[in-house]
Amino acid sequence: MDMFLSDGYDECMLPHRRRPFSIWRMCTHVTLLITASVFPFLTSASSSLAEASAESAALQFTSPTPASQLSTLGTFYSAQHPDWPPFPANVHDLPAWDLGNGCFLLADADFDYEAFAKAVEAVSYTSGEYPMISRDYARDDLWISLNAVVNGRTDFTADLTIHTPETSTSASWDLYYARDLDWQTDWNFLMRCPTNIIGQTNVYARYLPDEIAFFMARETTTNCDLIVTTNVTPQQMAELLVPPWVTVTNVNYTGAAVARGIFANGNCCGLPIDAGVILSSGDITDAAGPNDDDRKGQLVGGPPDPDLNLLVGGSGSADAAILEFDVISTNACLLKFRYVYASEEYPEYSGSMYCDPFAIFVTTNRVGANWINTISNNIALVPVDAHIPVTVYTVNGGYEHAYEGVIPTNAPYYVDNHDPYNQAVSPYLIGEPVFNIQYDGMTVLLAAQTFVDACTTSHIKIAISDYTDSYYDSAVFLDEWSHDNSQ
Amino acid sequence: MQKIIYTLIASVCISWALSKPACGDLWVSNLDQFPIGSAAVGSDFWIAQSFYIDISDSNQYALDAVQLLMNPATGSPNGFAVSIFSAPSDDSPRDYLGSLAGSAAPVAGGLYTYTASGITIPGTGFYFVLVTSSTPTNQGAFNWSASDSFTHNGSWYINSAYYTSSDGLNWQKHIRDEVFQMAIHATIVPEPATGWLLGVGLLSLSLCRRRLAREFCIFHRA
Numbered sequence: 134m135d136m137f138l139s140d141g142y143d144e145c146m147l148p149h150r151r152r153p154f155s156i157w158r159m160c161t162h163v164t165l166l167i168t169a170s171v172f173p174f175l176t177s178a179s180s181s182l183a184e185a186s187a188e189s190a191a192l193q194f195t196s197p198t199p200a201s202q203l204s205t206l207g208t209f210y211s212a213q214h215p216d217w218p219p220f221p222a223n224v225h226d227l228p229a230w231d232l233g234n235g236c237f238l239l240a241d242a243d244f245d246y247e248a249f250a251k252a253v254e255a256v257s258y259t260s261g262e263y264p265m266i267s268r269d270y271a272r273d274d275l276w277i278s279l280n281a282v283v284n285g286r287t288d289f290t291a292d293l294t295i296h297t298p299e300t301s302t303s304a305s306w307d308l309y310y311a312r313d314l315d316w317q318t319d320w321n322f323l324m325r326c327p328t329n330i331i332g333q334t335n336v337y338a339r340y341l342p343d344e345i346a347f348f349m350a351r352e353t354t355t356n357c358d359l360i361v362t363t364n365v366t367p368q369q370m371a372e373l374l375v376p377p378w379v380t381v382t383n384v385n386y387t388g389a390a391v392a393r394g395i396f397a398n399g400n401c402c403g404l405p406i407d408a409g410v411i412l413s414s415g416d417i418t419d420a421a422g423p424n425d426d427d428r429k430g431q432l433v434g435g436p437p438d439p440d441l442n443l444l445v446g447g448s449g450s451a452d453a454a455i456l457e458f459d460v461i462s463t464n465a466c467l468l469k470f471r472y473v474y475a476s477e478e479y480p481e482y483s484g485s486m487y488c489d490p491f492a493i494f495v496t497t498n499r500v501g502a503n504w505i506n507t508i509s510n511n512i513a514l515v516p517v518d519a520h521i522p523v524t525v526y527t528v529n530g531g532y533e534h535a536y537e538g539v540i541p542t543n544a545p546y547y548v549d550n551h552d553p554y555n556q557a558v559s560p561y562l563i564g565e566p567v568f569n570i571q572y573d574g575m576t577v578l579l580a581a582q583t584f585v586d587a588c589t590t591s592h593i594k595i596a597i598s599d600y601t602d603s604y605y606d607s608a609v610f611l612d613e614w615s616h617d618n619s620q
Numbered sequence: 621m622q623k624i625i626y627t628l629i630a631s632v633c634i635s636w637a638l639s640k641p642a643c644g645d646l647w648v649s650n651l652d653q654f655p656i657g658s659a660a661v662g663s664d665f666w667i668a669q670s671f672y673i674d675i676s677d678s679n680q681y682a683l684d685a686v687q688l689l690m691n692p693a694t695g696s697p698n699g700f701a702v703s704i705f706s707a708p709s710d711d712s713p714r715d716y717l718g719s720l721a722g723s724a725a726p727v728a729g730g731l732y733t734y735t736a737s738g739i740t741i742p743g744t745g746f747y748f749v750l751v752t753s754s755t756p757t758n759q760g761a762f763n764w765s766a767s768d769s770f771t772h773n774g775s776w777y778i779n780s781a782y783y784t785s786s787d788g789l790n791w792q793k794h795i796r797d798e799v800f801q802m803a804i805h806a807t808i809v810p811e812p813a814t815g816w817l818l819g820v821g822l823l824s825l826s827l828c829r830r831r832l833a834r835e836f837c838i839f840h841r842a
Binding site: 387389428431433434435436437449452602603 | 672673674675676709710744745746769770772775777779780781795796
C-alpha cells in the first residue's frame with residue numbers, strides 16, 4: 134500500500150519494490166523529526182511490533198485517547214498495519230492508546246490510507262511546491278522531502294531536501310539517521326548541511342548501511358575542536374583502516390612526521406567522519422578550525438611522489454604524505470575506505486595547477502620488491518567518472534572573480550567552508566564557516582572500494598601532496614573501519 | 621712503460637677534474653624561467669629567497685656557489701652582500717650559516733656568481749639566500765630578477781616563498797608572489813664511513829707504492 138509520495142520521487146529508483154513512503158511532521162522551529170523508509174518493512178523492529186500487537190489485544194477494550202489530548206510527537210505504531218515502521222508523529226490526528234515511554238498505538242482500523250495516498254498523488258504541484266501531507270506547512274516550518282532513493286551495490290543513498298524555516302538564521306543544519314525508531318532511538322550524526330542562499334539545502338545522504346533509514350534534522354548547536362595527534366605509529370594507522378580479519382604487514386610511512394596521525398571529534402566539527410586517520414600535505418595540527426585563514430599551510434619538507442605526478446600528468450608534487458602497507462585476507466572481501474578530502478586551495482585555486490592530488494592505489498602487481506602503480510590502480514575517484522582522481526581541480530565549487538573566475542567542476546561533490554577572502558560560485562558558496570576545520574572547502578563523504586582476493590597480498594598506497602608548491606595545504610580524513618561503515 | 625702508465629693516470633685525473641664545474645654540482649636553478657620583474661635590494665629592503673631539501677635526502681652538502689640573476693641597478697647603490705641562513709622549520713631566516721664572496725656592485729644586468737667557503741648544509745633543511753646592501757633604496761637599489769613559479773629538481777626546491785625585511789630582524793613572508801632567480805651549486809660531503817674507507821684505500825696505495833718503488837730501485841741497482 135502506498136502512503137505518501139514525496140515530490141520528485143522517481144519510481145524507477147526502486148524497481149521491483151513497493152513504493153517507499155515518507156512522513157513529515159513539524160515539531161518546533163529548531164527540531165524536526167522525519168522518517169523516511171527506504172523499504173516499507175521494518176524487520177529490525179519486529180520484536181517491538183509483536184509486543185505492540187499483544188498490547189493491542191488488551192487495549193481494544195479501552196477507549197483510545199483523542200488526538201487532541203495526545204502528544205504530537207512520539208512513536209506511533211499502526212494497529213491496522215503492524216508491519217509498518219512507526220510514525221514519528223500523529224500525522225493523521227488519529228486517536229491512539231498510550232503505551233508509555235512516548236509510544237502510542239494508533240486507532241486507525243477504519244482509516245483509509247490508500248485513499249489518502251491517492252488524494253495526495255492527485256494533486257499536481259507546480260515548481261517550488263511540495264506535497265503537504267497531513268497539513269499545510271507554513272513558511273516558518275522545518276521539513277524534509279525525500280526526493281529519491283538510490284540503491285547501490287553495497288550501500289544506499291537518499292536524496293533529501295531540508296526545507297528550513299524562513300525565520301531561522303541558522304547557517305547549517307545537522308542531519309542524523311537511525312536504523313529504526315524504537316523505545317530509545319539511537320540517532321547517528323550523518324552530515325552537516327550548510328544552508329544555501331535560497332534558504333534550503335539539498336543533500337545526498339550517501340553510504341547508508343541499511344535498507345531502512347530514518348532521518349532527523351536539527352539546527353547546528355554544537356561545534357567542538359577537532360582533536361589531532363601524531364602520537365601513533367604507521368602500523369596503528371594502517372590497522373585502523375581495515376577490517377580485523379585482514380592482516381596488515383610491511384607498513385611504511387614516507388613524509389614529514391607532523392603530516393600524519395589520527396583525529397577525533399570529527400562529527401561535532403561537522404565532518405561526516407567522526408574519527409580516523411588524517412594525512413596532510415602540511416602539519417595536521419593546522420587542520421583544526423575555525424577557518425580564519427585563506428592560506429593556511431606550511432612547508433614540512435615532504436618528498437614528491439612519482440605516482441601522484443603520474444596521476445596529474447606533471448612533476449609538481451611536493452610535501453607528500455604517503456602511507457603504504459600490504460594486506461592479506463583469508464577470505465575474499467571488500468575493502469572500503471570512506472574519506473573526505475579537504476583543501477586550503479579552495480576556492481581561489483580551483484582551476485589552477487595547484488591541484489593537490491590524493492589517491493589510494495591498490496595493486497597486486499610487482500616487479501621484485503617494487504609494487505607497480507598506474508593511473509588505473511587508483512580507487513579514490515570522483516563518483517561521476519571512473520577515471521578522474523580527486524583533486525582541487527576535479528572537484529570544486531568554482532571561484533567567483535571578475536577576471537580570474539573559475540566555473541565549478543563536479544560541484545555536487547563539493548562542500549564549501551567559507552574562505553574569509555574568496556568566494557566559490559553561487560549556489561555553492563556559504564555565508565560562514567560552519568565546519569570547525571581550517572580548510573576552505575572539501576568534498577562530501579566519498580568512498581573508495583575494491584575487492585581483494587583471498588590469500589592474495591595486495592599493496593595499498595594512500596598518498597596526498599601539495600602540487601606546484603608546498604603551501605595552501607590539503608588533507609584527507611579517512612574513516613576508521615567499523616562494521617557499520619565499511620561493509 | 622711505467623712512465624706511460626703514470627702519464628695515463630695523470631691524464632685521466634686531470635680530465636676528470638676539468639670535467640667538473642668550477643663551482644660544484646648544480647642542484648637546482650630557476651634561471652631558465654621567464655622573468656616577470658625584479659625587486660629592489662637596499663639596506664632598508666632585505667630579501668631572503670627560500671630554498672629547501674626534502675626529508676628523503678640524507679646527504680650533507682658543501683655549498684660551493686650561488687648564482688644570482690640581476691637586473692640593472694638604479695641610482696648609486698653599493699655594498700651588495702649575499703649570505704646563507706637556515707631555519708629549523710618553514711619560518712623566517714634565523715641561523716646565519718655564512719657569507720658568500722663575489723661582486724659587491726652587481727650594477728649591470730646579468731648573472732653573478734657568489735662563492736661559498738666552509739658552509740655545510742645538511743639534506744632535510746630549510747635555507748635562505750639573503751641579500752642586502754649598504755645603501756638605502758632611495759639612494760640606489762640593486763635589482764634581483766624574479767620569475768613566478770616554484771622549481772624543484774630531485775630533493776632540492778627553490779620555494780615559492782620569500783621574506784622581506786627593513787632591518788634584517790623582522791621578516792614578512794610572501795607566498796605565491798615572486799620567486800627570485802638563482803642557481804645553487806654544492807658538493808656532496810662524503811659520509812664519515814666513506815671517508816674512512818677512502819683513507820684506508822689511500823694508505824694502502826701509499827704502502828704499495830713504497831714497496832713498488834723499493835723493488836724498482838733494487839732492480840735499477842742491479
